[in-house]
């Protein structure tokens with residue numbers, strides 16, 4: 183199909199250039215030339231080093247540490263590309279930070295996820311492409327088209343191939359239950375739900391109940407993000423007191439802040455399966471951690487946005503099963519969402 187815009191170009195700030203390069207590899211396209219750096223006064227400077235007039239431009243920039251710098255880089259890059267007459271600019275934000283600030287759940291607090299959406303639009307983005315938002319409703323904070331992909335079917339397929347018997351899929355809280363239910367359906371396994379309580383405005387959580395039958399089974403904990411690890415670690419503890427035989431973890435965004443990695447290593451999980459929506463340097467990896475690449479899924483979505491093909495179509499297809507295009511099989515399975 184003909185592209186709706188001239189040539190596609192993929193750019194990246196400093197947040198996760200490895201992912202941007204992997205997406206370029208999938209798309210068999212070069213990496214856009216652009217310098218992005220900070221002056222000594224911490225002001226971010228951007229200069230696009232190639233012609234982007236009328237081009238279909240994608241900026242890959244997850245909001246990772248240093249989070250606020252990653253955000254500013256994206257905003258300033260959008261501004262630079264629009265002023266350089268790019269035809270269309272898509273902000274590709276594989277990990278959308280501040281997602282938990284999506285409601286006014288106590289007096290006098292902001293809704294930062296919404297503020298961020300406004301900032302991305304104001305900077306001049308025409309579209310947004312993202313993966314597993316904290317809550318689907320964040321899509322509605324944008325007045326421009328947004329495509330949200332999910333990695334959880336890609337991760338489900340990984341577990342399906344392991345043929346783990348006696349598996350129960352466990353949502354880490356009531357909010358995560360829809361996501362976990364989709365995984366449970368895909369694995370043909372029962373679902374249980376952890377009732378979690380978050381007290382003060384810190385990162386601490388407490389398990390108050392486990393809903394569902396878990397005794398004597400292996401558990402697969404499902405969540406969209408691991409930050410301090412408290413949610414998963416507390417859930418695993420609660421499951422172990424209920425005679426769960428082994429605990430596995432499936433999660434899209436492995437932020438692993440503070441000493442989360444050390445705690446995960448000590449927890450003795452059967453396996454922790456995540457994606458590379460955020461960078462994972464060697465010191466954040468250990469033998470029981472499996473990292474699946476999100477690049478084919480994002481690359482396939484970009485290709486479809488560029489040529490005006492359906493992303494929804496990905497929800498019904500599994501190219502590997504019909505044998506037509508094994509290269510994108512990962513993307514096809516990964517893009518199904520519920």
Ligand code: R5P
Nearest residue numbers: 385407408409410411412413
């Ligand atoms: C919160 O509701 C999210 O779904 C995750 O459970 C949370 O972000 C994980 O954070 P932490 O690892 O710090 O418990």
